[in-house]
Amino acid sequence: MVDQSKITVARLAEMKRAGTPIAMLTAYDAGMAGVFDAAGIDCILVGDSLGNVIQGRDSTVPVTVDHMAYHVECVRRGARRAMLIGDMPFLSYSSESVAIETARTLMQAGAEMVKLEGGSAVVDIVSRLSGLGVPVCGHLGLTPQSVHQLSGYRVQARAPEARARLIEEAGALERAGCAMLVLECIPRGLAAEVAANLGIPVIGIGAGARVDGQVLVSYDALGIGSGRRPRFVRDFLAGSESVDAAVRAFVAAVRERRFPADDESYADPS
Numbered sequence: 427m428v429d430q431s432k433i434t435v436a437r438l439a440e441m442k443r444a445g446t447p448i449a450m451l452t453a454y455d456a457g458m459a460g461v462f463d464a465a466g467i468d469c470i471l472v473g474d475s476l477g478n479v480i481q482g483r484d485s486t487v488p489v490t491v492d493h494m495a496y497h498v499e500c501v502r503r504g505a506r507r508a509m510l511i512g513d514m515p516f517l518s519y520s521s522e523s524v525a526i527e528t529a530r531t532l533m534q535a536g537a538e539m540v541k542l543e544g545g546s547a548v549v550d551i552v553s554r555l556s557g558l559g560v561p562v563c564g565h566l567g568l569t570p571q572s573v574h575q576l577s578g579y580r581v582q583a584r585a586p587e588a589r590a591r592l593i594e595e596a597g598a599l600e601r602a603g604c605a606m607l608v609l610e611c612i613p614r615g616l617a618a619e620v621a622a623n624l625g626i627p628v629i630g631i632g633a634g635a636r637v638d639g640q641v642l643v644s645y646d647a648l649g650i651g652s653g654r655r656p657r658f659v660r661d662f663l664a665g666s667e668s669v670d671a672a673v674r675a676f677v678a679a680v681r682e683r684r685f686p687a688d689d690e691s692y693a694d695p696s
């Protein structure tokens with residue numbers, strides 16, 4: 427039975443304190459959002475991954491604020507209980523004024539939190555948005571909007587300097603007012619260290635089980651799509667008899683820390 431009370435920023439903080447892992451999936455339309463919400467997903471991310479899975483593009487770079495606002499509006503009509511997070515797309519937070527305009531658009535479309543990628547370059551923007559009453563989720567590690575600078579999608583923060591930088595930037599984002607942080611594709615020991623050091627919930631994708639919650643792109647979690655499947659993806663529809671059952675299986679696996687297994691994450695360099 428899903429606890430029907432609304433997921434708020436305070437409730438997410440309480441889940442972190444209580445050691446209750448947070449289950450998050452992406453959604454892009456009202457129908458899927460409604461199924462996820464009823465199945466007990468805590469946070470629905472309208473990710474700019476819609477560039478890949480909805481628009482069929484090679485990266486998230488072409489996604490615009492208008493695209494995001496349209497899908498946030500759609501998801502808003504399906505989600506009730508879950509916290510709705512809207513991704514700020516590529517270069518839509520390149521200055522404080524641009525970021526405020528983007529956040530305004532996404533929050534007025536129905537988001538309850540915005541997510542942006544990056545570390546020290548976005549600390550002042552996080553501080554400004556959060557000072558204006560906008561809950562912000564940070565995103566460190568593999569930041570897909572920087573794919574061209576990173577020269578591809580690969581595990582981040584393996585080298586000692588990159589590891590130290592990520593720890594420092596995670597702390598800076600929390601101090602700037604982030605309400606939550608996503609860590610993507612980093613070694614699991616590093617992710618666990620960051621989660622243990624921060625007071626805000628840390629949600630992993632390809633970051634191991636010892637964080638405060640897990641997020642997957644829903645298309646990956648439901649086995650939709652062809653091509654090489656990243657190591658951290660598990661198909662929850664395989665062996666489930668419906669999408670509802672698959673999402674309930676994902677929520678249960680996250681809550682019980684049965685997902686991800688070690689072979690679905692990355693070891694720290696020795």
Ligand code: KIV
Nearest residue numbers: 452473474475641643
């Ligand atoms: O856009 C997205 O779906 C994301 C997740 C991979 C965390 O940012």
